[in-house]
Every structure is written in structure tokens, then in C-alpha cells.
Amino acid sequence: MKLKELFQNWEDVEEYRANTVIFSERDPADVMYVIISGEVELTLRDEPLGMESEGGMIGEMAMIHPAGIRSATATTITKVKLARLDRDQFRALVSENTEFAFHVMAVLANRLIVANTYISRQMK
Secondary structure (H helix, E strand, O other): OOHHHHHOOOOOEEEEOOOOEEEOOOOEOOEEEEEEEOEEEEEEOOEEEEEEEOOOEEOOHHHHOOOOEOOOEEEEOOOEEEEEEEHHHHHHHHHHOHHHHHHHHHHHHHHHHHHHHHHHHHHO
């Protein structure tokens, strides 16, 4: 799915300079972001979990988890432009666009794989 195209003309957009924290682990969360341009690093307790770039999404777990708490820190690597979605917008898109819904599930599955790897490293 080409998320960048879906969100290219999104009205609620935020921009950040390089090396800026977008959100931190354990922050309250009520929005997620789709990366229109730029790169964002995700970390947990200062350990890298991965990088998301154009067309990627960050903060999606908070849209599903009832506690709405950030599970990682997102920091810009480059200047970024982000489409901002609140819970209502997220739920509407998941309901109306099956391709978006399956993409979110794929992202969540990948996040689970990354979390398992992180836990395995911590247990060594």
C-alpha cells in the first residue's frame, strides 16, 4: 500500500527538524503519524528498534491499546513531514479501507517481531 499517496493531501500535517523527539516512551498517546517525507528512528530504553521512512507509520500501537501509552521513543533523523491521525480518523480509515487495515496489521506484526528480538537480546 502506498501510504504516502493516501496521505499526500492530508490536512493535519506536522513538520519537525532533524534530531527532534516526536514522542517518548511512556508518554500519553492519542495520535499516530504517517511519514510523508523524512526518516524517524524508533528506540526503546535508548536501544535502536528500527527506522521508518517515507510511507511508514509511527505511533500506531497507541491507536489500538486502550491505555494509550507510547511503547517507544520516536526521534527524527532528518527533517520530517508527518500526517497526524487521531483515534477517530484511524478507526474510520480502518473501517473504510481494508488495504489500510491490512497494512496496519502487517506493521503491528513487524513490531512484535522486533519486540521479540529486543527481549531475546535483553535475556542474554
